[in-house]
Amino acid sequence: MTDLIQRTILRRTPRPAWMPAPSPFVVALKAVSLVIILALVIFPFLVVVGTSLASQQEVIDSGGWVLWPSVIDLSAYQQILSGGVVTRASLVSAGVTVTGTVCSLVTTVAMAYALARPGLFGGRPILVLVLLTFLFSPGMIPTYLVVQSLGLLGSYAALILPVLVSGFNLLVLRGFFQGIPEELYEAARIDGASEWRIMIKIALPLSKAAIAVVGLFYAVAYWNSFFSAILYLQDSTMWPLQVVLRQYVLEGSPLAGSIATAESRLSAPTSIQMAVVVLAMIPIVCVYPFVQRHFAKGVLTGAIKS
Incomplete structure (x- = not known):
């Protein structure tokens, strides 16, 4: 029973006791940094996939790159x-x-x-x-x-x-x-x-x-x-x-x-x-x-x- 209580307490503890809790500014900075990195990774991927699914005319009208094609075209x-x-x-x-x-x-x-x-x-x-x-x-x-x-x-x-x-x-x-x-x-x-x-x-x-x-x-x-x-x-x-x-x-x-x-x-x-x-x-x-x-x-x- 004692072991079960100790394991439950350890699972509920978000971090070791010697580690101080991060300030709200640090948490917000990490969140913003993560969102920026995620956007930098996903945006080029979406552009590549969107351009491949766009029609030839839509690619020409958009200057060569399409993020979100209006109509899915699988001709390519x-x-x-x-x-x-x-x-x-x-x-x-x-x-x-x-x-x-x-x-x-x-x-x-x-x-x-x-x-x-x-x-x-x-x-x-x-x-x-x-x-x-x-x-x-x-x-x-x-x-x-x-x-x-x-x-x-x-x-x-x-x-x-x-x-x-x-x-x-x-x-x-x-x-x-x-x-x-x-x-x-x-x-x-x-x-x-x-x-x-x-x-x-x-x-x-x-x-x-x-x-x-x-x-x-x-x-x-x-x-x-x-x-x-x-x-x-x-x-x-x-x-x-x-x-x-x-x-x-x-x-x-x-x-x-x-x-x-x-x-x-x-x-x-x-x-x-x-x-x-x-x-x-x-x-x-x-x-x-x-x-x-x-x-x-x-x-x-x-x-x-x-």
Whole structure:
């Protein structure tokens, strides 16, 4: 009964006893700051979505940007999703993102677990090499020469293999695996479990938060990558969505073979550009809410334990 009363009191206490209550001015200042930051974040997003849903004539009359369209017009989405360049590029980006994320997670988890185990032969030199990647970047030309020597030019493997393992993500997972009590590993070994079984049955279930965060990092990196495609893929039909988006937004013209007509590009290209931007944002916007609850826990715990 006493414990129940204490828990009730703690739940009702808004802050620790040693922390003074903020003044009304501070509370108002925080509220105003939050509203301003929220407006700065939401306003550009609404402009992008509103412009993509506006008709061509309304975009022209408003000077190129529409916050709230008078009539919902899906012609821009119909044009870019009617089986042309954008549809093909979206499928390429989805395939590269899913394949790259899975391969990176498998490799990073296996490597992090191995480096987290004491007594690993060569573990210290390998860890030093991983830490050196934070100080020295390979550079564009050496990376291109390595990709060329391996015969990966013109293939989707060139978008995945050079960035298969991230040093930061590796250290986060390694710190998380090291934080698992050693008694669990010892008990599993006494029961005759192999290292692979220990990793799959014990380490991975206890590290779901960190793995979810690392998977999000990899997925966002693969989905947003465009420079590697420009560098390694000479065939424009193999380009992912982000390269097509760059062509639309920065250069003002789609790739050859786009379904957008010349008249639409000249009269109201902005609606098509914003529709491609919205299409590129949808996957991350849909995935992030399911991973967000693991975000702070995974990163902070892994960083502290490292």
